[in-house]
Amino acid sequence: MGVAADLSYVLAPPTALHRAVRSAAATRAGAALLAHTLPTLDRAVSTLSRGRTTACALLSGLPVLVVTTTGRRTDRPRETRLIGVPVGGTLALLGTNFGQARTPAWVLNLEADPRATVAHRGAVVRVVAREADPAERVEVLDLAELVYVGFPRYLTRVPHRRVRILLLENAVDQPG
DSSP: OOHHHHTTOOOOOOOHHHHHHHHHHTSHHHHHHHHHHHHHHHHHHHHHTTTSOOHHHHHHOOOOEEEEEEOTTTOSEEEEEEOOEEETTEEEEEOOGGGOSSOOHHHHHHHHOOEEEEEETTEEEEEEEEEOOHHHHHHHHHHHHHHOTHHHHHHHTOTTSOOOEEEEEEGGGSOO
16 A cells, blocks of 8 residues: 555545635735644644644645654654645655745755654554655646645745655655
Protein backbone atom coordinates (compact mmCIF):
# COMPACT_ATOMS: atom_id res chain seq x y z
CA MET A 1 0.00 0.00 0.00
CA GLY A 2 1.05 3.63 0.22
CA VAL A 3 0.97 6.45 2.73
CA ALA A 4 -2.43 7.76 1.56
CA ALA A 5 -4.04 4.32 1.86
CA ASP A 6 -2.33 3.56 5.18
CA LEU A 7 -3.85 6.75 6.60
CA SER A 8 -7.23 6.32 4.86
CA TYR A 9 -6.63 9.81 3.47
CA VAL A 10 -9.53 10.49 1.12
CA LEU A 11 -10.76 13.70 -0.43
CA ALA A 12 -14.54 14.06 -0.20
CA PRO A 13 -16.51 16.18 -2.66
CA PRO A 14 -16.86 19.71 -1.25
CA THR A 15 -20.18 21.22 -0.26
CA ALA A 16 -21.15 24.75 -1.29
CA LEU A 17 -19.93 25.99 2.12
CA HIS A 18 -16.60 24.21 1.69
CA ARG A 19 -16.11 25.72 -1.78
CA ALA A 20 -16.89 29.21 -0.42
CA VAL A 21 -14.45 28.81 2.49
CA ARG A 22 -11.73 27.47 0.18
CA SER A 23 -12.22 30.38 -2.21
CA ALA A 24 -12.05 32.95 0.60
CA ALA A 25 -9.00 31.25 2.11
CA ALA A 26 -7.19 31.45 -1.23
CA THR A 27 -7.40 35.26 -1.35
CA ARG A 28 -4.47 37.33 -0.15
CA ALA A 29 -6.44 38.60 2.88
CA GLY A 30 -7.87 35.17 3.68
CA ALA A 31 -4.46 33.51 3.48
CA ALA A 32 -2.88 36.17 5.70
CA LEU A 33 -5.63 35.72 8.28
CA LEU A 34 -5.32 31.93 8.20
CA ALA A 35 -1.55 31.99 8.45
CA HIS A 36 -1.87 33.74 11.80
CA THR A 37 -4.97 32.09 13.24
CA LEU A 38 -5.42 28.62 11.76
CA PRO A 39 -2.60 26.82 13.60
CA THR A 40 -4.03 27.85 16.97
CA LEU A 41 -7.62 27.12 15.95
CA ASP A 42 -6.66 23.73 14.53
CA ARG A 43 -4.85 22.71 17.71
CA ALA A 44 -7.81 23.81 19.85
CA VAL A 45 -10.42 21.99 17.76
CA SER A 46 -8.19 18.93 17.52
CA THR A 47 -7.78 18.87 21.30
CA LEU A 48 -11.51 19.34 21.93
CA SER A 49 -12.41 16.61 19.42
CA ARG A 50 -9.68 14.27 20.75
CA GLY A 51 -7.91 14.33 17.40
CA ARG A 52 -10.96 13.48 15.30
CA THR A 53 -11.09 16.79 13.39
CA THR A 54 -9.62 20.26 12.99
CA ALA A 55 -10.99 23.73 12.29
CA CYS A 56 -9.68 23.49 8.75
CA ALA A 57 -11.41 20.16 8.14
CA LEU A 58 -14.70 21.44 9.53
CA LEU A 59 -14.69 24.67 7.54
CA SER A 60 -13.11 23.58 4.26
CA GLY A 61 -13.93 19.88 4.12
CA LEU A 62 -10.26 19.12 3.44
CA PRO A 63 -8.68 16.27 5.40
CA VAL A 64 -5.85 17.50 7.59
CA LEU A 65 -2.63 15.66 8.33
CA VAL A 66 -0.61 16.13 11.50
CA VAL A 67 3.01 16.00 10.37
CA THR A 68 5.56 15.63 13.16
CA THR A 69 9.09 16.62 12.21
CA THR A 70 12.25 17.02 14.27
CA GLY A 71 13.17 20.65 14.85
CA ARG A 72 16.42 21.39 13.05
CA ARG A 73 17.59 23.74 15.81
CA THR A 74 15.94 22.22 18.88
CA ASP A 75 15.95 18.51 18.00
CA ARG A 76 12.44 18.43 19.51
CA PRO A 77 9.25 17.12 17.88
CA ARG A 78 7.32 19.80 15.95
CA GLU A 79 3.71 19.26 14.87
CA THR A 80 2.24 20.98 11.83
CA ARG A 81 -1.22 20.53 10.37
CA LEU A 82 -1.13 20.35 6.58
CA ILE A 83 -3.25 19.43 3.58
CA GLY A 84 -1.75 16.58 1.59
CA VAL A 85 -2.12 16.04 -2.13
CA PRO A 86 -2.72 12.39 -3.00
CA VAL A 87 -0.41 11.37 -5.85
CA GLY A 88 0.45 7.88 -7.01
CA GLY A 89 -0.51 6.16 -3.75
CA THR A 90 1.45 8.55 -1.59
CA LEU A 91 1.01 12.12 -0.39
CA ALA A 92 2.73 15.31 -1.45
CA LEU A 93 3.18 18.35 0.76
CA LEU A 94 3.59 21.81 -0.74
CA GLY A 95 5.67 24.38 1.14
CA THR A 96 3.52 27.33 0.10
CA ASN A 97 3.19 28.79 3.61
CA PHE A 98 -0.13 30.43 2.62
CA GLY A 99 1.76 32.39 -0.08
CA GLN A 100 4.00 34.10 2.46
CA ALA A 101 7.58 35.18 1.73
CA ARG A 102 9.31 32.63 3.97
CA THR A 103 9.74 28.92 3.50
CA PRO A 104 7.78 27.20 6.28
CA ALA A 105 9.77 25.75 9.19
CA TRP A 106 8.38 22.25 8.62
CA VAL A 107 10.03 22.18 5.17
CA LEU A 108 13.38 23.22 6.60
CA ASN A 109 12.99 20.60 9.33
CA LEU A 110 12.32 17.87 6.76
CA GLU A 111 15.29 18.98 4.68
CA ALA A 112 17.50 18.68 7.76
CA ASP A 113 15.99 15.32 8.80
CA PRO A 114 13.56 13.73 6.31
CA ARG A 115 12.17 11.26 8.87
CA ALA A 116 8.73 12.16 10.24
CA THR A 117 5.42 10.76 11.35
CA VAL A 118 2.12 11.58 9.72
CA ALA A 119 -1.20 11.13 11.49
CA HIS A 120 -4.75 11.29 10.20
CA ARG A 121 -7.86 10.43 12.21
CA GLY A 122 -6.03 8.14 14.61
CA ALA A 123 -3.78 6.37 12.08
CA VAL A 124 -0.04 7.11 12.32
CA VAL A 125 2.57 6.28 9.69
CA ARG A 126 6.34 6.72 9.84
CA VAL A 127 7.55 8.38 6.64
CA VAL A 128 10.63 9.67 4.88
CA ALA A 129 10.23 12.85 2.85
CA ARG A 130 12.02 13.53 -0.40
CA GLU A 131 11.84 16.40 -2.82
CA ALA A 132 9.79 15.79 -5.95
CA ASP A 133 11.78 15.50 -9.16
CA PRO A 134 10.80 17.84 -12.04
CA ALA A 135 8.28 15.42 -13.60
CA GLU A 136 6.71 14.65 -10.21
CA ARG A 137 6.57 18.37 -9.45
CA VAL A 138 4.47 19.02 -12.56
CA GLU A 139 2.15 16.14 -11.68
CA VAL A 140 1.74 17.32 -8.08
CA LEU A 141 1.02 20.90 -9.12
CA ASP A 142 -1.66 19.71 -11.55
CA LEU A 143 -3.28 17.59 -8.82
CA ALA A 144 -2.85 20.27 -6.14
CA GLU A 145 -5.13 22.66 -8.00
CA LEU A 146 -7.87 20.02 -7.94
CA VAL A 147 -7.44 19.54 -4.18
CA TYR A 148 -7.38 23.20 -3.15
CA VAL A 149 -7.74 26.29 -5.33
CA GLY A 150 -5.37 28.18 -3.01
CA PHE A 151 -2.26 26.20 -3.92
CA PRO A 152 -1.73 27.77 -7.40
CA ARG A 153 -2.71 31.20 -6.07
CA TYR A 154 -0.15 30.94 -3.28
CA LEU A 155 2.54 30.00 -5.80
CA THR A 156 1.99 33.22 -7.77
CA ARG A 157 2.62 35.24 -4.59
CA VAL A 158 6.09 33.82 -3.95
CA PRO A 159 7.99 34.02 -7.27
CA HIS A 160 11.15 35.00 -5.37
CA ARG A 161 11.54 31.60 -3.72
CA ARG A 162 11.42 27.98 -4.80
CA VAL A 163 8.40 26.34 -3.21
CA ARG A 164 9.45 22.89 -2.09
CA ILE A 165 7.24 19.94 -2.91
CA LEU A 166 7.94 16.92 -0.75
CA LEU A 167 6.71 13.38 -1.34
CA LEU A 168 6.16 11.13 1.65
CA GLU A 169 7.25 7.52 1.43
CA ASN A 170 6.70 4.78 4.01
CA ALA A 171 9.75 4.63 6.28
CA VAL A 172 9.52 0.83 6.44
CA ASP A 173 10.08 0.73 2.68
CA GLN A 174 13.35 2.66 3.01
CA PRO A 175 16.73 0.92 3.19
CA GLY A 176 18.80 1.21 6.34
